[in-house]
Amino acid sequence: MKDSTMGLPEDHLIPLVDEGLGNSAYLVDLGDGRALAVDASRDLRALNAAAERRGLIVAYAADTHLHADFLSGAVQLGHDHGATILASAAGHRAFAHRGLAEGDEVDLGGLTLRALATPGHTDEHLSFLLLDGRAELGVFTGGSLIVNSAARTDLLGPERTEELARAQYRSLRRLTELPDSTAVWPTHGAGSFCSAPPGSERTTTIGAQKRANPLLAAPDEDTFVSQLTASLGSYPAYFDRLGEANRRGPALVTGTPLLTELSAGGVRALVADGGHVVDVRPAADYAAGHIPGSLSIPLRGQFATWLGWLLPDTAPLVFVTADGQDPGEIVRQAYKIGYERLAGRLDGGLPAWTAAGHPLASTAFVTADRTDSRPYVDVRQESEFATGHVPGAVNIELGGLARAAADAPEGAIVACGHGERAMTAASLLERAGHTDVAVLDGGPADYAAAHGEQLVRSPEGIRS
Template identity: 80%
Template sequence: MGFADDHLVPLVDPGLGNSAYLVDLGDGRALAVDAGRDLRALDAAARRRGLTVAFAADTHLHADFLSGAVQLAHDTGATILASAAGNRAFDHHGLADGDEIDLGGPTLRALATPGHTDEHLSFLLLDGARELGVFTGGSLIVGSAARTDLLGAARAEELARAQHRSLRRLATLPDDTAVWPTHGAGSFCSAPPGAERTTTIGAQKRANPLLGAPDEDTFVARLLASTGSYPAYFDRLAEANRRGPAVLTAQPLLPDLSARQVRDLLADGGQVVDVRPAADFAAGHVPGSLSIALRGQFATWLGWLLPDTVPLAFVVNDDQDADEIVWQAYKIGYERLAGRLAGGTAAWLADGNPQTTTAFVTADRTGGRPYLDVRQEAEFAAGHVPGAVHIELGALAAVAADAPRGAVVGCGHGERAMTAASLLERAGHHDLTVLDGGPADYAAAHDTPLTEGAHR
């Protein structure tokens, strides 16, 4: 068993689809790679091993989460390692292609691998002359490469060609070199995501269709064809990471709010986010509130559907973790968290306020209505209800007037559909029904096969 097998701890954020890594350097110190601002799992892993993070390396200016490197520098005195070309506005050790850092045993070598972003670096971990593994960030990922359109459609092809050169460079490493990507299954930076999160150079040379492309033009066409939509907040986080997130000196909290305070917040332009399960939201909710059930993907939809500039109040069940709400919001830069409604909807009603209900039914009770599918394009193309209108959830608020009236709103299980219904209710739609289930349930209940292919 080698150094990497003994000393590397992957830390997966399944909601955002990303992996950070903690590397035990063997002397009580550690290297953290692409750590996010929510450091709870990394801190716990370091404590279990008796480690102090001495180095925090970032492969690129992340668009889908705020980096935890600045916080680690504050908390543990870690040296931040990042591309000099990123022009970060805080203390860090700027690296260029070929630069090496002695980690006190192993060595970290910077490899310029632009494509996903201009300043992207991969980090090759060396034990003497032996390549142990490479942290590839958003360059080579399992079965693909990360998307190249985050700097705008006008540069997507140019960056895809840079991505081609970067992957070809990584492919010259020995076949047994471990590949430790940041982006993976569930990440909107992946194009497309795969099921595995780590791999080897040899495995990718055999199985990655992009590395198997016969020429650069084919590579570019395949990569650009695989990109779908991405959350709106991606457009602002790279700059936030360049400036550096604010250091947190205490655990951020979600204070209690009275019903009157929530009512005043709404009147002043704030937003109410209801994080309860879809069925609870359907049974009764604050009028105008947005349903985003608290689960792994909570941060994604919060950042896609709401601005980060307005105060947010939350409706929470007693058995839900308020800390999870806070950290999912903070890791994507949402800090204007006013608090949570004390006593929930019961307190809202007791204060004399109205509530709204939404029909949430199984497929056998949905007949005779138009069907609105709010899943991603690839999901829709893989199989949808015949005649369904397709509008992705992330685009729905801007085109709510085009949504069919009195529709059955469906997704894969019901959570996104309930979010969509709450958006439509805010836009003046009524008599909506949300499907408790997915297209397969609808097809079975109505004895109709699903249709494949993109929306036309």
Template identity: 90%
Template sequence: MGFPEDHLIPLVDEGLGNSAYLVDLGDGRALAVDASRDLRALHAAAERRGLTVTYAADTHLHADFLSGAVQLGRDHGARVLASAAGNRAFDHQGLVDGDEVDLGGLTLRALATPGHTDEHLSFLLLDGRSELGVFTGGSLIVNSAARTDLLGADRTEELARAQYHSLKRLTALPDQTAVWPTHGAGSFCSAPPGSERTSTVGAEKRANPLLAAPDEDTFVSQLIASLGTYPAYFDHLGEANRRGPGIVTGTPLLTELSAEQVRTLVADGGHAVDVRPAADYAAGHIPGSLSIPLRGQFATWLGWLLPDTAPLAFVTADGQDLSEIVWQAYKIGYERLAGRLAGGMPAWTAAGHRLATTAFVTADRTDNRPYVDVRQESEFAAGHVPGAVNIELGSLTRTAADAPEGAVVACGHGERAMTAASLLERAGHTDVAVLDGGPADYAAAHGEQLVQGTEDTRS
């Protein structure tokens, strides 16, 4: 059979920077590859085409999201395909290098490609003897490769060497072979982060800087040098995926909580998470609450800054999608969702509880405050305000004391900076301001030029 181009349906999670894939096998059946636990988009795509997902393949034990494969087994009766070396604790078909699965006209061949994880497989999709494309998961990524430090610093170099050989194996495929990675633009699993999501073997051989390395040692040095920080929850999600995520029936609901219930929850060790836009949080919020505006990156910062062991109460604005809060939390294994403040902040003030506010200022109103840039080091190095201090947002839970008093906190637009300000306020800083804008706005307002590199900062 032929393979029409529109039978491959990429399902992009912009927030995590990942792609899952739904392959229409042409007879009402489908293959899902690297689907996350948030299956809303996949279910919608399958329903539009009248497809039943009969196979769910995972390239590796994901660190950045819970797999949806077990759920697809329950919802569609899908057969789960994954590496036998992953020792998954649920029903699946364990594959080793060279194993083939007959999809009914098409064939899926497992290729051992360790590096990102020990048990990593890529899946080559074949039509007869023709290589249509390869699902490279966390191995070959567009103009990049996946990071190799998720199993510990003591194994980073070993896995980087394995990654080198895996990429060599993949690029031995015919140049026209499509490359379908899981990790892509915005993914913290990419090293360094890429911009495109799909490619071909030939395009990668021409343009991927890691593939231009003249030898293995140079490749390893370049890959390791590109590794930035990653969210804290990555350290335990691989094991959660090995055990298998729990089945979810329907969309879990957020219980309505009174102001007094939220206050008690926080007093007992829980957390109030304010998902309203940054400007709303600045105008008035529960003292000690954490600002994480609800957007694509919500799950990343929730999992980076808070533990999954304490109950969470959410503060929302009118019209926000409560199911989005739930699914972003659930896809990274955060299920202790106590509920949301019924009536929002008006209910909090009506109950007689005090408000806290945060200065949210434009670039021309910063009053010569110290400038703290909470973006990733790579973003900072690409262009920052002269004299700025770089303290990555992800590190602030342990380094808040390092921030200068009376600082203006900034990121690219203001969302991460408001999160940082809420962490600083929780740590006792009382005179924090947030820049409504980014470094270019500040430089323009102060007649400065952005500088590159990290020489004049600490992180």
């Protein structure tokens, strides 16, 4: 495929970043019309497009672990491309795959993939070392070593967190025995709730991590465990379901699932039967008028995260869209996290709702100079809140707000970084019976500037 002394040509490794979930998949051009895919999600649009541009067939689909934040695309690649699925034998996956254990190697036809047991993020976690002869080109580290951190170890329950953190310590130490020049290709990156810290870098090297990763600077295992577990914030509720779903294997998707057009009467009947209305229009549109009791989740990169955090996957969902929004994007993001009970969308949008004689609700969406003396509820993550917040603000994370709605003060101004999450929060509070809720069109810096205040930084500082 190439001169073996040359290593992997730079353009033969194609990172495929899902900005919404904060993860990277990788497509490796093996140089002979075949490719290796690593940690591909069920949303295969970008991967298939990259393979098609190069005329590649995906011959191998490798998963580093039983993912909790997305459904794996490996089974679909096996069906669509005939890919051999490579995964940990210890994962006991219930579908055809080649189970690998420590030290097992796969001949890719000129390159070799070697399995390294790196438990911690999950029990059965593997890293995949890509070799050209004896030369270590790079290592796909999944949720083990990530840029300037390591992935969370609490996904199997609080009783396993410390045990897995200690396993993570040993796994990272093992990876640092690779040559400093070895490329590190993690799955989890900035924006992932699997504990990647903020930053723009998605890949790194072993040497760079030895110099920059604060966890690798820990003087001993106990300190490492303390630092890692102290950094663990909340994570989406759907994470607790997807590991087992990936072990069983996601159902194949044939064709492009479509959203059925539902009449206003059909929407009302669905809600009466336990369904949920999800309004995916921009926050300002929702504020101006919406179906009472609907949940605002604007359609953007983070749509899947909040859908999976705030709603069950067992109830039918109907969507309200704006003109120009792609219903297919709703479906693809929902399917990526295992949400398939998509009953449809309101045919004709809100005009059809009002034409049928049904009422609308509205939510105040105000700029910082028009917030008067309302209580301030900040729904950002605790780590974001710690970096700087409005004096006197109450921090209730959006993910936990439904359970804590009674703790939110009446007549509050609800805020996040820009307004999207805050509008979602306001819709949750309204569903819980709160009235006179307002949403800040902006963030804490805007509010502080308008009120002549300085943002407050929490004593514990930034948590990763």
